[in-house]
Amino acid sequence: MRALLLGIVVVALFAGLSSAAEDAESVTPKVEDDLGATREGSRTDDQVVEREEEAIKLDGLNVAQMKEMREKAEKHAFQAEVTRMMKLIINSLYRNKEIFLRELISNASDALDKIRLLSLTNPDVLNSNPELTIRVKSDKENGLLHITDTGIGMTKSDLVNNLGTIAKSGTAEFLQKVAETADAPKELNDLIGQFGVGFYSAFLVADRVIVTSKNNEDEQYVWESDSGEFTVVKDPRGNTLGRGTQVTLQLKEEARDFLELDTLKKLIEKYSQFINFNIYLWTSKTETVEEPVEERKLEDTEGKEEKDEDKVEEEEDDEPKTKKVEKTTWDWELINSAKPIWTRKPAEIEDSEYEEFYKAITKDSKAPLAKTHFIAEGELTFKALLYIPTQ
Structure with a gap:
């Protein structure tokens, strides 16, 4: 009886080891895939740098x-x-x-x-x-x-x-x-x-x-x-x-x-x-321009009768001399073309513009406490825009 039980335990242990081995084998391809990817990365390091x-x-x-x-x-x-x-x-x-x-x-x-x-x-x-x-x-x-x-x-x-x-x-x-x-x-x-x-x-x-x-x-x-x-x-x-x-x-x-x-x-x-x-x-900008049309090349064929010169000239006159094509050109475009705020008339300026300008020149996150924008005229004429910060 003891021998029988011992045999069952040995068989069970062997089966467990076999199962573990099979599981390991089933996982192996995933590990190898990862390692393969790593090796591939190693081989391409120089290419990446280049x-x-x-x-x-x-x-x-x-x-x-x-x-x-x-x-x-x-x-x-x-x-x-x-x-x-x-x-x-x-x-x-x-x-x-x-x-x-x-x-x-x-x-x-x-x-x-x-x-x-x-x-x-x-x-x-x-x-x-x-x-x-x-x-x-x-x-x-x-x-x-x-x-x-x-x-x-x-x-x-x-x-x-x-x-x-x-x-x-x-x-x-x-x-x-x-x-x-x-x-x-x-x-x-x-x-x-x-x-x-x-x-x-x-x-x-x-x-x-x-x-x-x-x-x-x-x-x-x-x-x-x-x-x-x-x-x-x-x-x-x-x-x-x-x-x-x-x-x-x-x-x-x-x-x-x-x-x-x-x-x-x-x-x-x-x-x-x-x-x-x-x-x-x-x-860049795309614009339509006119380009000259290449002259049509007339091929002389042996055995064909010569065309009447007047007729050829008339046909050539009817053909367009230019054609319209689209071209992309590159150039420097001025972006901040807006007139300086202090040179404009106060009546034309929104409060939001005054606030944005204040924040741009002071780098302050808060709006100004007060502002005044005026033009003084006399012996000396000048324009002024004054701000009072909140702090």
């Missing part, structure tokens, strides 16, 4: 030159406070990503203000480029967005200090304010502009940011970051900007809508209509 290099190559540089430039670049780590600040911005404002364009255009405007102020005492600073403008260009093919200004530009030292290692004077205060307004995204949205840290909002929509800058006192340099670390290197193309800064964003897949011309135009009009400098957008 595609990224191709996608974010700068104008005038091929993939090999970009690779060489990055190998020579100086690597830097972001200061701890800057890293913390970037994370706060990215995590807190992910629902309002569009403010990145407002902040980058605002920075461009500040750079233009600085060079214009310097030119009052030294006109020669504008010799490299007398134009004071901001230009926005979308590159759908490569997923890039360029914001270029002809402002004061940054030296190599400026790029390292202002965009990475040394926290600005307002950073600590900004972090404190963020802690106080953690549950108020709209207020946080306005704080970014007030404390001068709006540049980092670029990482809301971009996997990688490239800043090319040329200051009159230095060579042209390229700053690049994926928000983890940043590099700075002398631009192998030389001086292509003349003077100023170009911010290039390699947009995330989910942010590709910001490459659409209509989207960019609406955002510029919404946030940057009252910027003092002209903002141009690289836009």
